[in-house]
Amino acid sequence: MQGRTWVLRSAAIAGAAALGLSIAACGSSSSSSSSAQATSGTFTVLVYGDSNNKVEQAIVDQFNKTSTVKAKLETIPGADYQQKLQTIISTKQAPDVFFNWGGGSIQQYAKAGLLLPLNDMVKANPKLKSAFLPSVYNTAVIDGNDYGIPMRGTQPVLLFNNQNVLKQAGIAGAPKTWNDLLNDVKVLKAKGITPIALGGGDQWPTQMWFEYLYDRVAGPGLFEKALSGDSSVWNSAASQKALSMLKQLIDAGAFGSNFDSVKATDNGSAKLLTTGKAAFELMGSWDYSTVQGIDANFAKNDLGYSAFPSIPGGAGNAGDLVGNTNNFYSVLKTTKYKDAISKFLTLMYSDTFVKDQLSIGNLPTTTNTPNFLGQAASPAYDKFQYDLVKAAPSFQLSWDQAYPPSASNAIHTAVAQFFDGQIDAKGFISAMQSLPSAN
Amino acid sequence: MTATLTQSGPAQEATTSPRRPRRRSSGDRVGRPGVIWAAPAAIFFGLFALVPLVLVAVLSFTSWSGLGSPQWAGMANWTKLFHDPVMLKSLWLSVLLTLLGVVIQTPLSVLLGVWAAGYQKNRAVLSAIYFVPLLLSGTAISVLWRALLDPNFGLPSQLTWLFGNGNLFGHQATAIGVLVWVAAWQYTPLHTLIYQGAARSVPHVLYQAASIDGAGTIRQFWHITLPQLRNAMITSVILMVVGGLTTFDTVLILTQGGPGTDTTISAYYMYKQAFQGFDFGTGAAIGLLLVVVATIISLIVVRVSRYDEMRSVNEGI
Numbered sequence: 001m002q003g004r005t006w007v008l009r010s011a012a013i014a015g016a017a018a019l020g021l022s023i024a025a026c027g028s029s030s031s032s033s034s035s036a037q038a039t040s041g042t043f044t045v046l047v048y049g050d051s052n053n054k055v056e057q058a059i060v061d062q063f064n065k066t067s068t069v070k071a072k073l074e075t076i077p078g079a080d081y082q083q084k085l086q087t088i089i090s091t092k093q094a095p096d097v098f099f100n101w102g103g104g105s106i107q108q109y110a111k112a113g114l115l116l117p118l119n120d121m122v123k124a125n126p127k128l129k130s131a132f133l134p135s136v137y138n139t140a141v142i143d144g145n146d147y148g149i150p151m152r153g154t155q156p157v158l159l160f161n162n163q164n165v166l167k168q169a170g171i172a173g174a175p176k177t178w179n180d181l182l183n184d185v186k187v188l189k190a191k192g193i194t195p196i197a198l199g200g201g202d203q204w205p206t207q208m209w210f211e212y213l214y215d216r217v218a219g220p221g222l223f224e225k226a227l228s229g230d231s232s233v234w235n236s237a238a239s240q241k242a243l244s245m246l247k248q249l250i251d252a253g254a255f256g257s258n259f260d261s262v263k264a265t266d267n268g269s270a271k272l273l274t275t276g277k278a279a280f281e282l283m284g285s286w287d288y289s290t291v292q293g294i295d296a297n298f299a300k301n302d303l304g305y306s307a308f309p310s311i312p313g314g315a316g317n318a319g320d321l322v323g324n325t326n327n328f329y330s331v332l333k334t335t336k337y338k339d340a341i342s343k344f345l346t347l348m349y350s351d352t353f354v355k356d357q358l359s360i361g362n363l364p365t366t367t368n369t370p371n372f373l374g375q376a377a378s379p380a381y382d383k384f385q386y387d388l389v390k391a392a393p394s395f396q397l398s399w400d401q402a403y404p405p406s407a408s409n410a411i412h413t414a415v416a417q418f419f420d421g422q423i424d425a426k427g428f429i430s431a432m433q434s435l436p437s438a439n
Numbered sequence: 440m441t442a443t444l445t446q447s448g449p450a451q452e453a454t455t456s457p458r459r460p461r462r463r464s465s466g467d468r469v470g471r472p473g474v475i476w477a478a479p480a481a482i483f484f485g486l487f488a489l490v491p492l493v494l495v496a497v498l499s500f501t502s503w504s505g506l507g508s509p510q511w512a513g514m515a516n517w518t519k520l521f522h523d524p525v526m527l528k529s530l531w532l533s534v535l536l537t538l539l540g541v542v543i544q545t546p547l548s549v550l551l552g553v554w555a556a557g558y559q560k561n562r563a564v565l566s567a568i569y570f571v572p573l574l575l576s577g578t579a580i581s582v583l584w585r586a587l588l589d590p591n592f593g594l595p596s597q598l599t600w601l602f603g604n605g606n607l608f609g610h611q612a613t614a615i616g617v618l619v620w621v622a623a624w625q626y627t628p629l630h631t632l633i634y635q636g637a638a639r640s641v642p643h644v645l646y647q648a649a650s651i652d653g654a655g656t657i658r659q660f661w662h663i664t665l666p667q668l669r670n671a672m673i674t675s676v677i678l679m680v681v682g683g684l685t686t687f688d689t690v691l692i693l694t695q696g697g698p699g700t701d702t703t704i705s706a707y708y709m710y711k712q713a714f715q716g717f718d719f720g721t722g723a724a725i726g727l728l729l730v731v732v733a734t735i736i737s738l739i740v741v742r743v744s745r746y747d748e749m750r751s752v753n754e755g756i
Contacts, residue, residue: 083714086505112506201608201695258590260609260698268589277591406504406716417699420609 042070043337045344046085046095048327049075052152055356059347069340071097082405089114089332096335097344102139102148102328103397104404109330110142116331117145121342128342131349135395136365139325148328149345153362154389155284155324157208160291161304165193165279174306178216178245181309185254188279194256197278198419199264203412206419207399208282209246211322212308217242219315220394227402231433238315243418243425245311250419260420267294274298282308284323285385288378289361305381307388321388322396326365358382365389407435492730498723505717516724525700525708526725530732532615533704537683537736539619540626541676548627548675552634553664566635573628581692584621611701614694618702621689626682630675637671638664673744680740684733705729 047056053075060073074095076084082105088094089109100106109115122129129137132150140148161174166184169191175181188195199205214223218238225233233239249255256278262268264283270290272278281287292299310318329348331341347353349366357364358376363385376382389395400408414431417423423431499516503509520526555566572580587593590605599605607613645663654662687706690696696703696711703711705725713722 086717090506108504108506114506201697203695203697257604258606258609261588261590261606263585266585266589268591272591275591406718409711409716413700416697420698422699 040068040070041337041340042072043096043335043341043344044072044074045329046074046076046098048081048099049077052360052362055353055360055362056151058356059353062352063344063347067340067343069337071340071344086405094332094334096337097329097331097341099151100140100148100328100330101324101397101401102326103402104407105401106140106147106328106330107142108404110145110147114333115147116333116335116338117147118149118331118345119146121338121345122146125342125346127349128345131366131368133365133367133390135321135389135392136325139395139397140328140330148330149348150326150365151329151348152327152364153285153357154326154365154385155286156321156385156389156392156395157212157282157284157308157323158287158305158385159308160273160281160283160287161306162273162276162279163302163304165276166304169193169279171279174304175309178309178311182249182252184279185249185252189253193276194272194278195254195280196256197262197269197272197281198255198259199262199269200255200259200416200419201261201263201268202265203416204398204400205264205269205283206415207411208284208322209249210242210415210418211396211399212282213242213246213311214239215320215322215394215396216308216311216316216318217245217314219317220320220396221315223396223399223402226432231435234429234432239429240425243428246418247425250421255419260416270294273303285363288381299378305384317393319388319392320394320396321392323398324401325395325397363389403435410435492727495723495726498719499721499727501720503719505719509720512720516720519721520724520728525703526705526728528700529703529705529708529725530728532702533684533686533706533729533732534736536615536618536622536686536704537680539615540622540683541679543619544623544627544630544679545672545676547623548630549634549665549668549672551627551631552636553638553660553668555631555635556638566631569631570628572625573632575625577625577688578692580621580625581689584617584624585693588617608694609698611698614698614702617693618686618689621693622683622686625689626679630679633671633675633678634668637668641667673740676744677737677740680736681733684729684736705732 045056045060047053053073057073060071064070081099085098085100089098090112094114106115118128128149129146133154136150136154137146140146140150159174165188166173169184169187171184171187175184185195198209211223218233218236218241222233222236222238262272264270267290269278269281269283270287271294273281274291274295283290288299288303288305291303307318307321329345331338335341349368351368351372354364354366354369354372355375358369358372361377363369363376363382369386370383373379373383373386396402400411403411410431414423414428417431418425418428498509500512500514501509502512502515551569555562555569575583588595588605588607590596590602590607593605595602595605595607607617641664645667646659649659649663685706686704687710690702690704690707691710694702696707706729709722709725709729712718712725716722
């Protein structure tokens, strides 16, 4: 009996303690929420957390100096961004403004009616659209509605090279055509150098080769058609030709034999380039700063870069680009601060914004960017990129970002298996045909 | 697992029925533990294991991308899974990795544990060094090995006679080899610790009696140490099986399920479906399937090892 009363008593004490704690918790939470309501209003801006955040914070601070409605920057650390965003976007914790990649990354939110079309804002202030390069701005246009304002730098995929290695192998410069590239591969291989560094372990670097081959051979229209649900284009003659050319490059030993064990995310492929073990790397424009981090002198003196070679006879324009056009701010329909946000978004083409972005190595895609290119960290490189993006007839968003997120696994697996030889052209085509469509 | 253990209670009492009355009388005097004693654990288990499990089961019959509310999808996720070659392959890979883990780690940790239980010179220092992997997080270990095994700048570039072109992550066999190796490096110390503790508790009189009878070190190991370690071994194997089936971080960092889908084990496939493909319904179905398979395997281990009628190894001493 004694034992039992002891148990009951301790249970009662524990229960009371728990209650007390929860009451205390209630008290503190209610007081904090009431204090939040006391201010005239704050909207949250959710951003992918990385080293770029200092510029975003500076812009928010600048906005708050003059505005009565305040902006508040929140960040989600890198790799988890898309997952966390998706889990909060339809809840009360959803932000008012959020960072995204345009295209497939916001398509389902737009379809679910969560996003505010920015058409009215643009009508009231046309500069919100005209101040940006169209090939970039259009990435966040869905079904004719504007859903995003570019807010970082553009990241086209470029063909980087090690100028020293090319010189030693007697190669005059970056390849201009596909045949040049095939020749270079032959020459480099004979010298015992891996012609092209590829971070196949990450899979998405492999995808870049498909993006460019399909663009050059079949033109940007093929992928657009596939994306809008016409999966038969994957089986077209142009698609088969692109795959057979890619196969030819792989079989020529262009990527060496161990690319599956190399990663881009741990700088494995960039190091191959800087150490001269490989001559080329196809990578997003951020590779410049990656290389700079490994060997600053190399980046300054020996790193070469060029657009992807042209393919004579192909339907695609040699000026076409693929990659991440930019990142965007989109606005949720539920926000109470539309007017303040439209003012906030005008800062994305301000002079301060452009200067700040350039100072950290990003290349903004506003029309006033050229005025400040002289102040960039690496002016020649930025000018090269800016001119490419400005002149590009088409700037295709990366496949895995253009398709809805549910397709990215299948795309990554298919490109990796094609490079491995685990599947052939037929297998690749059927894998792409069974992707969930964007519509 | 826990369900099995509680179920096995009556079975155990039945087999030892002759002793039952005596135990009960002694129990009454001390004050038998009431239901309330189990409450904290039961509530905790219910809240953090059973409730989520039921929710996952419900979720597996829905289609949900994380937006809006889940839509009822009936058996769609399940029929899709059973026709999905990657799913079936991933189950097989999970089981294979677990089996290889048990087969490789058990002998290693038994030997190391028995050695570490001794009183040799240097033993304390060497064991302390040996337990270092236990202090590192799984993520840190995977990142470390990924860097060590880089084909161009890691060990393989120096030891070409052993690694060839260093394409360890480019073939299924070698990629699995790396996963098994890293898991062994990471977890053998834990199991060594279990065996060390168990070996320490083997009564000394047994060895004294055996050496009087003329048994050498090896015979003593086979006929005294190993049988005495039986319960520890079952514990250790069950930990390995559960740990092996739920391995995730090493795959995520080392191979990302590649080459192709050749090391995509079920737990990783679940993550990819749910959190990269935003198909939470399918992810939940894979998770539930993994629970079912893990339960079946655990049941088999329990049955085969007679865990449910485990008795003291010191009986009669």
